[in-house]
Amino acid sequence: MAEKGSGNMENNSSDDAVSGRIEQVLCQPCSSNDKQTVADVFCSTCDEFQCTECSNVHTTHAFLRNHKLVKAKEVKTKQIAFDMKGLDQCDEHHKVLEFFCEDDNQLCCSTCAIVDHRKCHSVVEIQTMAERSASTSSKLKIKLQEVREKAEKIVKDAKSSKEQLDQDVKEVSLKVRRMRDDVMKMFDDLEVSVTKDAESFKTETLDKLTKKQSDNEKHIADATKSLETVDNVHQNGTPSQQFILELRMKRQVDELSSNVDKECQRLESVVVSFDFDETLKLPPLSISDCVPGQLTLKYSVPETVKPLIPLDPIVRLTMITSIDLKQTGDDVEKPLYSGLDFLPDGRLIAVDNQNKKCLIYNEKLEKVGSYQLSYIPLSVVVISEEEVAITSGRIDFLRVSKSNEITLIRTCKVTTVYESICMKDEGNFVVGTYDDTRPVRIVSLSGEEKDFSINFPNKKYPIDTSACTYIRNSDKVVLTDRYEHTVYIYDIKSNTRVVVKDDQINEPYGVAVGPSDCILVCSKGTNSIVQISQTGRILSSYKLDMKLPYSVCVSKNKSLLAVSSNMNGETKLQLLQVTY
Structure with missing residues (x-):
């Protein structure tokens, strides 16, 4: 007895052809009943060769009428089932993947289609999609x-x-x-x-x-x-x-x-x-102290290889939404957001320097929370999922709940006024000072202050003239000098620095770390965001739809960028998509 679904065939190869003998495919339903009937059609949905009598069921039952039938002689052989080794199984429900959601670009099993994608507009059978995208496998x-x-x-x-x-x-x-x-x-x-x-x-x-x-x-x-x-x-x-x-x-x-x-x-x-x-004449030193030559040790990437693996991908910014910051309600001045940072869930934290506030915005730049401060805030940094720190003549630690409520946790006294702040590691901040000969310092979460082992220039920066950030992976400090139109990149390990000057950098101030640890700087004089590599190379410049960009931050997953301006009369807050 032939096994059902095996597609029994009488087939002659070209090597042993017998005169008068032709290729025949048997009807599979008939074969299961021990009947030898020649198949007339093949149903790709039923996955069976059928005779005319057996195939009439497709016209009898309405739910079978959408099955696709073709003449049996047009189908040379039926495909043998192939073990996909779990690739055709849903990871969550462990069922066969049968559908494709075009809205979410996702493969679905029957449970996924019903539970997770019932509101989607276009969920189609995988077989239909496969017929549309025949060239995908190639x-x-x-x-x-x-x-x-x-x-x-x-x-x-x-x-x-x-x-x-x-x-x-x-x-x-x-x-x-x-x-x-x-x-x-x-x-x-x-x-x-x-x-x-x-x-x-x-x-x-x-x-x-x-x-x-x-x-x-x-x-x-x-x-x-x-x-x-x-x-x-x-x-x-x-x-x-x-x-x-x-x-x-x-x-x-x-x-x-x-x-x-x-x-x-x-x-x-x-x-x-x-x-x-x-x-x-050689001095009376060892050969290691006076080598009459130079040993060169370096890696180099051939020019022909560089385009294959770009070390510094170009960041592209696309506007998502923009709002005008207007004086409303209990505001005593027009808002000036001197500090911005993203919470891990994508909400944006801002501090209003003019109105002494800490605010929360959602992904549509809708204000969803606010907290009145008793002092003028200078900058803000997110510490964890529900904790932020704000700088002034002190450092305040605040809790930001999932329901957008802000409460003061504790205050940490410090000896220096810090204008900018970012995270160094789990237990320390990197902070930028003003009116201090130490432009960048380290402060622990408990308030212990110490200095970097860097030979900073003996210069004091007045308010609104310098900001800093820290690149954790390479242990580098970035410092902007607004009126010198310069960005400094300090290497902590080697105590060396790169000085970046360029026509595209004019009055740089706010600075953040972007994708692949590139440097993103607000250039106030050119109304743009300038992308700089860690080696000091200008990679790109994005013209903003605002005047005098001031503060900037990048989300934890590097997919979003927020920037605010300090132009009197045209103060804005914008959210941009980051791609590269």
């Missing part, structure tokens, strides 16, 4: 092939780089040895040349000195002999003999004296030495 295959080819290229490049690295390290040692051998040969040649000249000088000088020695040894002998004669005559001779001696030897002694005096006048000092030039 695109997916092409994409996967591209991914594999790129990965294979990376592996090949990595292997090549490893081999080249090993060769380069060996070459460094060989190069030092070759230089040492060249230097040693140079010194060997120098020794031969200098010694040759010195020996030639020595030979010439020795001849002179030998003759001078010989001549004066004779003078010594003559003087000694004459002294003996004088002594003998003075001791034994008569006065007449002594007088004769004086006269007879006077000329001889005068000549001897003259010769010796001349030799004395020609006395020479002979010196042979060799000194290196100052450029070749």
Whole structure:
């Protein structure tokens, strides 16, 4: 007996074809009843080959009339069930995926379609979608092939780089040895040349000195002999003999004296030495302290590879909504939002510097909460899901509930007034000062204040002239200098800084960390948000629909950006979509 659903077929391949024999497909419902009937149609919904009689059920029952029937001879073979290894199962309900919601771009099982997508406008059968998107699998295959080819290229490049690295390290040692051998040969040649000249000088000088020695040894002998004669005559001779001696030897002694005096006048000092030039003299240090060369260690990315993996993706901003900040209700002044930050759930926290308020906005920039402060707030930072901190001459910690109620938790006294604030880690803030020679400091959540080990310039920033932020992943501090039209990027680990100046940066103030840890700065003079890489490269500039952008913040998932202005008469708060 044939198994139901197997699509029994009598089929001849081209290799064993028999004259007069044709391909036949049997009706599956009939086969289940031990009947051998040739199938006339194939129902793709029932997934069965059927004879004319069995297929009439599609016209008898209304709920089967939308099934698609085709002639059996047009279907060469029925597809064999393929094990998708769970890919065709719903992750939540563990049922077969049968539908596709075009509104949410999501695959659904029957339960998903009823429970989660009943209000959606377009939920269709997967089979229908599959017929519409016949080319999807080919695109997916092409994409996967591209991914594999790129990965294979990376592996090949990595292997090549490893081999080249090993060769380069060996070459460094060989190069030092070759230089040492060249230097040693140079010194060997120098020794031969200098010694040759010195020996030639020595030979010439020795001849002179030998003759001078010989001549004066004779003078010594003559003087000694004459002294003996004088002594003998003075001791034994008569006065007449002594007088004769004086006269007879006077000329001889005068000549001897003259010769010796001349030799004395020609006395020479002979010196042979060799000194290196100052450029070749090395101080008495170890070779590690005075290396006559430079070892270069660096990574480089070929220009042809850079576009494949952009290290600094360009941020694109799209306006979502904008509101004018107007003086209403109990406001004593036109609002000025000097600090902004997002809660993890997407709500926006703002502090109104002019009206001493902390406010909450929803995703549509509708005001949903407000809290009156007793002091002028300068900035705000979100600490956790329901806690924020506000700076002034102190730091206040407030609770922001899910129902948009704000309550004061505690106040932390500090010694410095902090204009800007952001999180450094779970237990510390990074804060920007004003009128203090330490422009950026660290404050713990308990109020302990300390300084960075950075050589900041000895400069005080007045109010509204500087703001800071912190890049946690690379341990860098970013500081804006409004009237120097400059952004400074300080590397804490190396105590170095990058100075960023550009025509696109004019009166920079508010600053935040964006996607891929890029830097987003409010450029008040150009009414724009400027994107800067951590290396100081200007990546993009987005013209805002507001004048004098002042404060800026980015949501926790880096998908939203909020910015406010401080233009008298045209103060705005805007929400923008971040893509890259």
